[in-house]
Amino acid sequence: MKRRAAREEPRAAPAASPETPLPDATSWTAYVLIHYRWVFVCFFLLPLSFVYDILYYVRSRIIFYFNSAPLQHKKRVAEVQRQVHQWNAEGRTVPMCTARPGWQNISYRRGKYKKTLFNVKVDMMDILNVDTAAKTVRVEPLVTMGQLSATLNPMGWTLPIVPELDDLTVGGLVMGTGIETSSHQHGLFQHICKSFELVLADGSVVTCSKESNADLFYAVPWSYGTLGFLTAVEIDIVPCLPYVKLEYTPVTTLDEACAVFRAKSESPDHQFVETLMYSLDAGVVMTGTMVATFEADKLNAIGKWHKPWFFKHVEGFLAAKKCSVEYIPLRDYYHRHSRSIFWELQDIIPFGNHALFRYLLGWLVPPKVSLLKLTQSNAIKELYDNHHLIQDMLVPISTLKESLECFQDNVAIYPLWLCPFKLPRAPGMLQTKASDELFVDIGAYGVPQVLDFHPIETTRRIEAFVRSVGGFQMLYADSYMTETEFESMFDHKLYHQMRSKYNSADAFPSVYGKVSRAARD
Numbered sequence: 001m002k003r004r005a006a007r008e009e010p011r012a013a014p015a016a017s018p019e020t021p022l023p024d025a026t027s028w029t030a031y032v033l034i035h036y037r038w039v040f041v042c043f044f045l046l047p048l049s050f051v052y053d054i055l056y057y058v059r060s061r062i063i064f065y066f067n068s069a070p071l072q073h074k075k076r077v078a079e080v081q082r083q084v085h086q087w088n089a090e091g092r093t094v095p096m097c098t099a100r101p102g103w104q105n106i107s108y109r110r111g112k113y114k115k116t117l118f119n120v121k122v123d124m125m126d127i128l129n130v131d132t133a134a135k136t137v138r139v140e141p142l143v144t145m146g147q148l149s150a151t152l153n154p155m156g157w158t159l160p161i162v163p164e165l166d167d168l169t170v171g172g173l174v175m176g177t178g179i180e181t182s183s184h185q186h187g188l189f190q191h192i193c194k195s196f197e198l199v200l201a202d203g204s205v206v207t208c209s210k211e212s213n214a215d216l217f218y219a220v221p222w223s224y225g226t227l228g229f230l231t232a233v234e235i236d237i238v239p240c241l242p243y244v245k246l247e248y249t250p251v252t253t254l255d256e257a258c259a260v261f262r263a264k265s266e267s268p269d270h271q272f273v274e275t276l277m278y279s280l281d282a283g284v285v286m287t288g289t290m291v292a293t294f295e296a297d298k299l300n301a302i303g304k305w306h307k308p309w310f311f312k313h314v315e316g317f318l319a320a321k322k323c324s325v326e327y328i329p330l331r332d333y334y335h336r337h338s339r340s341i342f343w344e345l346q347d348i349i350p351f352g353n354h355a356l357f358r359y360l361l362g363w364l365v366p367p368k369v370s371l372l373k374l375t376q377s378n379a380i381k382e383l384y385d386n387h388h389l390i391q392d393m394l395v396p397i398s399t400l401k402e403s404l405e406c407f408q409d410n411v412a413i414y415p416l417w418l419c420p421f422k423l424p425r426a427p428g429m430l431q432t433k434a435s436d437e438l439f440v441d442i443g444a445y446g447v448p449q450v451l452d453f454h455p456i457e458t459t460r461r462i463e464a465f466v467r468s469v470g471g472f473q474m475l476y477a478d479s480y481m482t483e484t485e486f487e488s489m490f491d492h493k494l495y496h497q498m499r500s501k502y503n504s505a506d507a508f509p510s511v512y513g514k515v516s517r518a519a520r521d
């Protein structure tokens with residue numbers, strides 16, 4: 001593959017490098033919208049995101065103050081049931097989906113089906129019960145990761161896996177999937193869930209767990225809302241400590257990167273493991289453990305508004321070429337990539353990591369992903385479709401080296417996110433060849449640096465590679481596989497059984513129908 005010359009810093013809007021044509025390369029308005037998106041984002045979206053967060057926060061506090069959430073829950077489930085009964089009474093004409101508008105969710109793919117399907121409102125956003133004796137928390141599906149870490153951490157508890165972005169919801173993480181740097185010990189988000197409460201296609205309410213309705217329990221993850229509406233989830237919680245002792249290990253060859261990452265992922269000593277690759281052969285492996293105290297000169301509250309973006313901070317350790325240690329407040333660690341939306345914000349606000357911007361306006365960052373989605377113009381959409389890649393691929397750790405080479409050859413996007421996870425053997429969509437082998441999530445977010453990038457052909461080549469090594473694609477973004485290819489990646493046996501057992505084949509679209517770009521458009 002041909003590559004572009006190394007990037008210059010700071011960068012402008014995505015695909016603003018000289019070789020890349022603008023969408024249609026003509027419209028003056030499109031040019032302004034793309035290259036000066038930061039004007040709109042800084043002066044309109046950032047204040048709007050701030051107001052939105054305040055309103056949401058006040059609402060949460062009021063609900064907590066009156067402790068009304070558990071009482072309201074039954075009524076809210078009944079309201080979901082009423083809508084499903086209505087759909088049945090009206091003759092089950094078109095399938096159902098949640099009424100949550102596509103712009104509000106984190107998923108990158110566009111849920112065009114929302115316009116044509118029967119929309120069911122599942123407006124349930126409260127933490128119902130924190131039970132420290134049973135070590136569980138019971139929540140409604142729209143509860144977010146930011147809300148949960150803010151509630152649990154001050155009580156000395158946490159979820160074993162806290163997927164990074166504040167606005168990710170429990171419903172989305174259960175029906176899709178969730179992963180974080182503790183996943184090498186705890187698995188995916190589905191593996192820390194104890195039970196699901198669902199409203200099925202006939203309007204009945206069912207609770208499933210490993211002990212009761214186990215088949216449904218194992219079929220729900222990765223079903224993308226196509227078996228029933230989720231109304232509550234019981235999740236494991238574990239005690240937490242206030243700081244993470246984080247060790248940064250720079251690696252300077254591909255072999256070293258793979259060996260160090262694998263050794264640290266397999267060792268029981270680290271609660272958190274993550275690597276950021278800055279090129280095919282240079283990266284920083286990070287390992288962390290929760291601790292109660294810190295060495296004062298090594299404390300770094302990276303979540304503070306004026307601190308450099310985390311991925312830039314980490315890059316500094318690569319340049320320093322030696323192992324280093326820092327102590328980071330737990331919540332700052334959990335949401336370390338939130339302020340820069342991993343490294344996506346540099347394409348939207350090119351000077352966002354400049355000290356002046358951070359000190360003046362850093363407290364307003366990041367703009368909400370939902371508002372970015374809501375307000376993006378067609379020109380921006382086209383730009384991201386054609387000159388940008390957002391994909392996470394899950395591959396066995398034994399194939400890490402060839403997988404990184406595949407990403408290099410096809411897209412050469414850096415930083416690249418590497419996050420290890422275990423995949424316990426269990427019924428459901430994810431079936432593996434070897435039992436208990438560690439997997440790695442490879443996350444590529446950004447502008448491909450190869451000259452022959454083509455959104456469909458390139459993604460299809462990567463998808464084919466991932467299938468060939470027994471891996472999986474995360475489905476929050478676009479999938480370009482055919483249905484046959486899709487069914488060869490994801491085991492649909494249990495899923496089809498549940499669709500027929502619970503009469504849901506005409507009640508909801510299929511997973512493929514929701515996540516495939518070709519089936520949706």
Ligand SMILES: Cc1cc2nc3c(=O)[nH]c(=O)nc-3n(C[C@H](O)[C@H](O)[C@H](O)COP(=O)(O)OP(=O)(O)OC[C@H]3O[C@@H](n4cnc5c(N)ncnc54)[C@H](O)[C@@H]3O)c2cc1C
Pocket residue numbers: 053056057059060061063064069125126127128129130145146147148150151152155166303331332333335336338
């Ligand atoms: C025992 C208990 C039970 C509760 N029960 C309920 C309930 O039933 N229902 C309910 O709705 N609420 C409940 N609450 C209230 C709960 O605390 C609020 O929902 C929560 O504080 C709001 O979360 P927040 O993230 O918006 O707030 P904040 O912690 O003030 O955070 C504001 C914003 O900044 C982000 N942020 C904060 N720190 C960082 C950081 N270091 N890095 C990056 N981003 C950060 C947050 O994610 C959030 O978006 C309960 C609280 C407690 C203690």
Ligand SMILES: NC(=O)C1=CN([C@@H]2O[C@H](COP(=O)(O)OP(=O)(O)OC[C@H]3O[C@@H](n4cnc5c(N)ncnc54)[C@H](OP(=O)(O)O)[C@@H]3O)[C@@H](O)[C@H]2O)C=CC1
Pocket residue numbers: 096097098099100104105106107111122141163164165167168169170171172173175176177178179180224225226228229230231474475476514
């Ligand atoms: N660190 C991580 O693990 C990250 C994960 N992600 C991905 O982002 C997505 C989550 O985003 P989020 O905005 O929270 O979720 P979304 O609103 O995007 O929902 C994801 C899917 O879950 C379904 N769903 C959500 N709630 C319910 C419910 N109550 N009942 C039935 N189905 C439901 C949706 O159905 P419908 O289509 O009907 O609305 C949709 O198909 C996941 O796919 C996740 O894998 C993204 C970034 C990071």
Ligand SMILES: CC(C)=CCC[C@@H](C)[C@H]1CC[C@H]2C3=C(CC[C@]12C)[C@@]1(C)CC[C@H](O)C[C@@H]1CC3
Pocket residue numbers: 106107108164179341342344369372373376380384390392441443445474476
């Ligand atoms: C850690 C894992 C497993 C995934 C992280 C994925 C995120 C980096 C992406 C998920 C949805 C993406 C969107 C954007 C940036 C990258 C994600 C947050 C945009 C904000 C980029 C700008 C566009 O105009 C809107 C996009 C919405 C989705």
